Amino acid sequence: MSYGGAAPLHQSSQSDIDEIENLINDSVRFGPATILPARPPSSPRASIPVSSSPFVPSALHPLPSSNKKPLPHFAVPSFSAGPSPQGIATDGLGPPTNTLTEPIWDTVKRDLTRIATNLRLVVFPNPNREDPGKALRDWDLWGPFFFIVFLGLVLSWSASVKKSEVFAVAFAVLAAGAIILTLNVLLLGGHIIFFQSLSLLGYCLFPLDIGALICLLGSNVIIKMMVVLVTFSWSSWAAYPFMSTAVSSRRKALALYPVFLMYISIGCLIIAVD
Amino acid sequence: MEEGYTSLPTSHLLGSVPAAVAEESTKGAASESSSANLQIFPPANGGYQAPGSPYGGDDQAANSWRGVCSISSYTPYFNVDTDIVVGRFISSVYPMNDFTGKIDVNPDLYGPIWISTTLVFMLAALGNCATYLMRKRNEPDTMWTFDVTYVNWAACIIYGYALAVPVAFYFLLRYFGCNASLIRLWCMWGYSLFIFVPSSLLLIAPVEIFRWIIIILAGAASSWFVALNLKSYIEGSDLMVLIVSALLLQFVLALFIKIFFFV
Numbered sequence: 287m288s289y290g291g292a293a294p295l296h297q298s299s300q301s302d303i304d305e306i307e308n309l310i311n312d313s314v315r316f317g318p319a320t321i322l323p324a325r326p327p328s329s330p331r332a333s334i335p336v337s338s339s340p341f342v343p344s345a346l347h348p349l350p351s352s353n354k355k356p357l358p359h360f361a362v363p364s365f366s367a368g369p370s371p372q373g374i375a376t377d378g379l380g381p382p383t384n385t386l387t388e389p390i391w392d393t394v395k396r397d398l399t400r401i402a403t404n405l406r407l408v409v410f411p412n413p414n415r416e417d418p419g420k421a422l423r424d425w426d427l428w429g430p431f432f433f434i435v436f437l438g439l440v441l442s443w444s445a446s447v448k449k450s451e452v453f454a455v456a457f458a459v460l461a462a463g464a465i466i467l468t469l470n471v472l473l474l475g476g477h478i479i480f481f482q483s484l485s486l487l488g489y490c491l492f493p494l495d496i497g498a499l500i501c502l503l504g505s506n507v508i509i510k511m512m513v514v515l516v517t518f519s520w521s522s523w524a525a526y527p528f529m530s531t532a533v534s535s536r537r538k539a540l541a542l543y544p545v546f547l548m549y550i551s552i553g554c555l556i557i558a559v560d
Numbered sequence: 561m562e563e564g565y566t567s568l569p570t571s572h573l574l575g576s577v578p579a580a581v582a583e584e585s586t587k588g589a590a591s592e593s594s595s596a597n598l599q600i601f602p603p604a605n606g607g608y609q610a611p612g613s614p615y616g617g618d619d620q621a622a623n624s625w626r627g628v629c630s631i632s633s634y635t636p637y638f639n640v641d642t643d644i645v646v647g648r649f650i651s652s653v654y655p656m657n658d659f660t661g662k663i664d665v666n667p668d669l670y671g672p673i674w675i676s677t678t679l680v681f682m683l684a685a686l687g688n689c690a691t692y693l694m695r696k697r698n699e700p701d702t703m704w705t706f707d708v709t710y711v712n713w714a715a716c717i718i719y720g721y722a723l724a725v726p727v728a729f730y731f732l733l734r735y736f737g738c739n740a741s742l743i744r745l746w747c748m749w750g751y752s753l754f755i756f757v758p759s760s761l762l763l764i765a766p767v768e769i770f771r772w773i774i775i776i777l778a779g780a781a782s783s784w785f786v787a788l789n790l791k792s793y794i795e796g797s798d799l800m801v802l803i804v805s806a807l808l809l810q811f812v813l814a815l816f817i818k819i820f821f822f823v
Contacts, residue, residue, distance in 0.1 A: 451708050472631050473638040474670070536641040544674060551681045558688060558706040 309384055401429040408489040409524045422486050422528075425479075430488020433495055434460045437552070440498040445559040452559055456552070463548040464488060471541050476533035486528050487545070493520035494549065498556045505560070514553040521549050637669040637743060645671055652751040652785060659748065660789045667743045672750020676722045679753055682760050683714040687821030693766040694823065710821065717820075721813055722750055725806075729790075732802060738794045748793070752786050752810065756817065763822045771822055779814025783807040 385393065404422060406412065434457060442453035468483040497517030501510045525545050533541045626633045648671055651659050687710050695704050726745035733740040759778035763771050787807040794802075 445706070445708075447705050448708055451712075455708050455711050469631070470670075473635055475635060475638070536643075539642040540640070540645060540670060544677075547674075547678060547681065551685070554681075554685045555708075558685070559708075560706065 305384060305386065309386060312384065312387075397426070397428055400424060400426055401432070404429055404485070404489055405492060408486060409492050409520075422482055422489075425482045425485035427481065427485055427488070430464070430485055430491070433488055433491040437491060437495050437498055440495070440502055441555060441559055444498070444502045444556075452555075456555060459548070459551065459555075460491065463544075467544050467548065470544055471529065471532050474533050474537050474541055476537075476541060478528075478532040483528070483532075487525065490521045490524040490549075491552075493517040493524070494552055494556065497553075501556050507557070510557050514557050518549050518553045522546055525549075634669075637667065639666060640668045640670055644668075648751055649754050652754045653781070658792065659751065659785070660744070660792045663744060663747050667741070667747040669743070669746065669750075671754075672722060672746055675750055675754050675757065676718050679756055679760070680711070680714040680718050682757060683718070683817065683821050684708075684711040686760050686764055687714070690764045690766070690822045693764065697766045713820065717813075717816070718753070722746070722753060725749060725809060729802065729806065733794060733799075736799055736802075738799070740794075744793070748789050749786065752782050752789075755782050755785075756814070760817070760822075763818065771818060775814055775818040775822075779811045782814060783810040786810045 404424065404426065408422060437460065438453045438456040441456045442449045445452040464484050464487040467487060468478065468480055471478050471483065472480070494514075494517050497513050500513050504510065504513075522545065526542065529541050529545055530538045644666075645668070648659070648662060648668075651662060688706055691707075692704050695702060723746075726742065726749045730740050730742045730745055755778050759774050762774050765771065784807070787803050790803050790806050
């Protein structure tokens with residue numbers, strides 16, 4: 287049902303209402319034995335805009351229009367039989383998919399695919415690196431969460447005493463650090479999306495994760511220093527384009543320095559725990 | 561009865577009555593920013609002034625306050641470029657430059673926050689490093705493990721000092737009648753900690769006498785910086801006690817850094 291006559295609903299609440307309707311209609315129409323087809327990877331999701339990004343028009347603006355795309359990008363493909371509120375055509379392959387009733391493996395696989403895609407975009411060289419809007423349009427927070435917890439665990443395993451304090455310090459520094467770094471850019475007058483930045487800083491921890499794992503397995507201090515140096519430079523290289531384009535060029539160093547500080551301190555923590 | 565009321569000499573206290581505007585404009589030079597503000601009562605300089613109003617830049621910052629949770633309320637305090645910040649770092653190392661004049665119009669909080677954070681990490685990392693080197697030199701057989709509680713201690717001490725001491729001095733200065741601006745006090749104390757960053761690098765050297773010389777020099781420079789700037793800030797009022805206590809506090813911090821982290 288479209289409630290466009292009254293105050294227009296937000297797209298996500300409209301999509302939730304549609305999803306519930308579809309679920310009811312599905313169970314009525316198809317009975318319990320139907321397995322709905324898997325959803326393709328999701329599209330850019332509604333970012334929470336803190337301020338508008340003048341140089342990422344592609345990230346923010348297509349949201350209203352992407353509803354109109356024929357493929358079921360959102361979780362709400364509308365039914366062709368029922369009242370179709372937003373005119374989203376189905377893909378013609380059969381009954382529309384629902385994330386509520388799909389098998390768990392599909393959900394997990396979709397999230398893992400998204401993590402892998404984001405990782406490839408952010409951490410590895412690819413032609414879209416210079417455009418921060420394209421870099422992480424489909425941001426998510428699962429990837430950063432896994433990387434932070436993994437790094438804390440590896441550091442905690444490496445430590446011989448006070449393991450829980452080491453984990454606490456690593457986790458606190460990384461989590462609070464990501465938030466503070468994002469706030470720093472916003473306070474300097476930069477333009478970024480809060481959660482996209484959190485997501486990016488989390489993904490850039492991946493090289494340090496690898497470094498910590500290698501240091502866990504080896505024990506020579508010199509080798510540890512080399513490994514940490516390499517992975518730290520890799521992390522910084524991954525984070526650099528995003529952060530430097532977010533603020534004006536006169537304040538680039540002010541925005542980048544805290545990022546380096548955080549990664550250096552984690553690098554020192556990796557070298558030092560033994 | 562009305563006669564009794566009108567005979568009271570209170571007509572100069574009425575700020576919003578048009579008849580008093582002409583009176584206000586003669587005193588306008590001293591309080592031009594407050595004469596238009598109907599909430600200042602009494603409008604004459606009865607001794608009350610908004611905090612920080614002798615430094616006119618605060619009016620603009622105070623007016624853009626949009627609540628504690630809104631980022632745009634704090635943006636005026638981060639309105640600095642890289643070269644400005646670097647200039648402030650350099651002038652914090654030479655106590656002779658007039659730092660207070662530089663930050664008067666545009667105090668920033670970027671410097672204090674990131675100097676304190678850098679100092680926390682450096683003290684934790686280099687303190688461990690220095691303890692390791694000292695232990696290896698003097699008692700090569702004992703096991704050394706990385707003491708992660710240095711991070712906790714460093715954070716508590718440095719953040720606590722940089723936050724609490726300016727607040728205490730702010731209240732003390734207000735008590736003694738000076739007009740003080742908390743932001744500028746935070747700014748100055750934050751930048752005064754900058755000199756400890758390179759000196760903690762030098763403190764790694766495992767020679768005890770060298771470490772003491774370094775920390776005494778750094779502590780002296782930092783304390784002198786604080787004292788000079790505090791003195792020029794409270795221009796005129798004779799509050800030597802406060803200045804001396806600020807100087808001593810800074811020196812005590814320097815000694816504490818040496819004794820706790822660089823054993």
